[in-house]
Amino acid sequence: MFFSIDPSDGLAIYDQIVRQVKFAVAGGAIRPGEMVPSVRELAKELAINPNTVARAYRELQSQGVLAAVRGTGLEVAEGAPRHCRSQRVELIRARLRQVLCEAKQSRLDPDEIRRLVEHELTAVEKQKV
Amino acid sequence: MFFSIDPSDGLAIYDQIVRQVKFAVAGGAIRPGEMVPSVRELAKELAINPNTVARAYRELQSQGVLAAVRGTGLEVAEGAPRHCRSQRVELIRARLRQVLCEAKQSRLDPDEIRRLVEHELTAVEKQKV
Amino acid sequence: MFFSIDPSDGLAIYDQIVRQVKFAVAGGAIRPGEMVPSVRELAKELAINPNTVARAYRELQSQGVLAAVRGTGLEVAEGAPRHCRSQRVELIRARLRQVLCEAKQSRLDPDEIRRLVEHELTAVEKQKV
Amino acid sequence: MFFSIDPSDGLAIYDQIVRQVKFAVAGGAIRPGEMVPSVRELAKELAINPNTVARAYRELQSQGVLAAVRGTGLEVAEGAPRHCRSQRVELIRARLRQVLCEAKQSRLDPDEIRRLVEHELTAVEKQKV
DNA sequence: GTGGTCTAGACCACC
DNA sequence: GTGGTCTAGACCACG
Secondary structure, eight states: OOOOOOGGGSSOHHHHHHHHHHHHHHTTSSOTTOBOOOHHHHHHHHTSOHHHHHHHHHHHHHTTSEEEETTTEEEEOTTHHHHHHHHHHHHHHHHHHHHHHHHHHTTOOHHHHHHHHHHHHHHHHHTTO | OOOOOOGGGSSOHHHHHHHHHHHHHHTTSSOTTOBOOOHHHHHHHHTSOHHHHHHHHHHHHHTTSEEEETTTEEEEOTTHHHHHHHHHHHHHHHHHHHHHHHHHHTTOOHHHHHHHHHHHHHHHHHHTO | OOOOOOGGGSSOHHHHHHHHHHHHHHTTSSOTTOBOOOHHHHHHHHTSOHHHHHHHHHHHHHTTSEEEETTTEEEEOTTHHHHHHHHHHHHHHHHHHHHHHHHHHTTOOHHHHHHHHHHHHHHHHHTTO | OOOOOOGGGSSOHHHHHHHHHHHHHHTTSSOTTOBOOOHHHHHHHHTSOHHHHHHHHHHHHHTTSEEEETTTEEEEOTTHHHHHHHHHHHHHHHHHHHHHHHHHHTTOOHHHHHHHHHHHHHHHHHTTO
16 A cells, blocks of 8 residues: 555654545545555554554544445445545645744745745655656 | 744644744844743743743753753853754754645645645735734 | 344344344244244345354354254244243343433433333334334 | 443443443533543543543544543533533434334334333332432 | 553454 | 454653
């Protein structure tokens, strides 16, 4: 799978998983009816504890993104893509706002911020084409 | 003082204080030799526990940003502004990279990201002129 | 057959089957010597895994409600109706007590509980006449 | 506190706690602004693992029943009583319906069910006046 | 002291 | 094999 976690992100690991699953669903990388990796499988792949994955998946179930198929695993729920797409921008926006707010507090010039954004944007783009 | 904390920021409160003090020093809002608010004063103003402020100040002392003046309080250290200015961009850049990386993972179009940045930038600008 | 399962019941599926078979035997819907549906047949009808049905039947055999007829299937055992009738009220009573106990804890007025019971009773009656 | 759990209830322990807290809030036993027992305290009292209590409390937070007071504990949220009162009847009704449905399947006469309800109701009433 | 997160490993129900 | 629940115990941030 295409998930990756960064322990130094600041966000809790389970929350990183929640966000990434939502992004994957929003972007169509996983479609309704498709199964997500099993708890144990993903835990092994990310080298984290199964409970942490389970917690992320539980959260996603309670938000209606995933649905349990008894004894089989978890699949992407029917209306999830629409739901996730609408959340996607908000999830990004919230974190972006924090950073920009901080940038402003640090008295960085808006143009300097824009330059910074452009610089990082191209850096991130190249990162893995 | 011009500090403000956001409990839902994800960052620890003491860390928000550390960063804001650095930004204030970097931007010249507080100059070497000037005193920062006392632990109690700032704690009262931000409605948080004095221990949390104390911890932030301790951190800033150990980084050489603040210096204790016996019996008086804490002042901005001599070489602090230069030190903080050099950190400033990096602190922002690190968080910005995380967000942009996430935005990319969510398959948001770079142009859409730019639009988002512009939108939030103006929002933050207006926030408190 | 007249069995139906509710995945959100809280009770395990195999247990729901066990109880319903007992009720059917207690009520005379299935009589001693009659065959119950085959594991596969019932599993297909209820859209559940055959293992789950098998487990319920195993449980019923060990309690003497069903008896294996070699090469043919499972039939209702000889003394089963009497046995099941005596259990029937207790099975219901146990769960009823839980609910009423909870209702009391929630400070629902006894009369309101009675009204609730009546309401649900008529609702259940109409459900499938 | 007035919480008690029953391992043989069928419901998960954390769910029993969730329900009981809601009932306590709905009934006014705990009012907005009041603290619930700490995770460790309640865990000790109920002789269960703190994680199980924490999970229940987390669930209640995400439903807006409880709110965290940083470093202090969890308090009943502002609008919680109204919210819980409206849920209360539904929570009871759902379980009641299951039992009555089962009672009907077992071909118990409605009047016999009523007698059973009355009997258990008075039994529960006396239980602890 | 408080809750939050994570790890480790157990047992259960179901497929 | 799957997820769900629970236990046990660790570390962290905050008051």
